[in-house]
Amino acid sequence: MTKDRAPTRIQKKNRAAILEAALEVFSTHGFRGATVDQIATEAGLSKPNLLYYFPSKEAIFNELMAQLLGTWLDPLRSLDPDGDPLEEILAYVQRKLQMSRDFPRESRLYANEIVQGAPRLLGTIATDLNALVEEKSALLQRWMQAGKINSAHPKHLLFSIWSLTQHYADFDVQVRALMAGEDPFDAAPEYLDTLYRRMLTPSDN
Amino acid sequence: MTKDRAPTRIQKKNRAAILEAALEVFSTHGFRGATVDQIATEAGLSKPNLLYYFPSKEAIFNELMAQLLGTWLDPLRSLDPDGDPLEEILAYVQRKLQMSRDFPRESRLYANEIVQGAPRLLGTIATDLNALVEEKSALLQRWMQAGKINSAHPKHLLFSIWSLTQHYADFDVQVRALMAGEDPFDAAPEYLDTLYRRMLTPSDN
């Protein structure tokens, strides 16, 4: 058994290469559609060599997911109860949109997993994500009742933000095929800003 | 070689069973993740028997896709240039939402394919869907210039409608995990109606 030492320079490099390769392969083929060989080749290693660093395909996937989920939810966590409600939400939308542009593979990895029923992730969603969503939708509801933003079902509001922003990563191929060379991320920020501004700006009644 | 006869009663039944089974399996595992054996079992046939009706796994997938795309785009096609603009769009949103509720597997099948880069579908998207989108976004733009609805990027408007409505099918597992037993489709119609009403109702300026 390998002792629990500090990781070697080689260990650090190879584990990083494997996770990077796994992100690429898992995000474009899903868990079952991805092969260990493909990941190994993409990482510049042989299959047994890869399996020297991770005990199994599933172990790679799990580490990738754990790593992803941490940063993935950061924007929502940093929704500030003391900020200006409308601007907080609009900033959250833009941050999520930027993540779709800068980390589309992470978004697609997540999408693949959820679309296929989240067999390896449902636990985390039902506990960690649920707690965060409960907290933040309560905050949204307070803002609504205080008249700071228009009323709407807070959870559906969150769903809509996720859906709209991640769509540009998950359906990237389709979006680009229909935009005739124009970069979708040119007009998307303004479109989403306008949408949520009109949606949420309090109508005085 | 089999003559090009009218299909037998048995042929009709089995081909239908296979496509139904394939929809189930492909939509939850993606193309590469699905196995012919799984589809055959789900359809109540042996694998060689299934391959008597379809020459290959890919042939099943292609027929399923062709069949899907036809009906999938119907709601958009029936966006009526002579109807009331706002009500036409809102009706389109509701029709798409109903499709997510009634045919979630079809939506997930499509999502799986697009998320994974649409390797078997990009052609159709770039031609057929593109033509339809060009036509309808031109219509939207006319409505906007006539002041019937608020201005917004017409293609992004379409993307947002697809994204928001199909989210309830594609991310069903997550949505339900976060809704604590409440049916998402109870509040979704009103939420989306409100959203697009506020977004598109002409602001008098």
Place this chain on the structure above:
DNA sequence: CTTTGATTTGACCAACTGGTAAAACTCACG
């Protein structure tokens, strides 16, 4: 009831899958 085409099955295959074992190599450190 027979015949003929449609249907189903069992046996099989080559390629690929995730994973293992042990030998071979490489590297940092004394």
Place this chain on the structure above:
DNA sequence: CGTGAGTTTTACCAGTTGGTCAAATCAAAG
């Protein structure tokens, strides 16, 4: 330099994959 831990490779395995083939069975028209 040598030595032991860390690393990589070669060879391999059992199970699964998509797909084939010929033989067996079934259904329906005469």
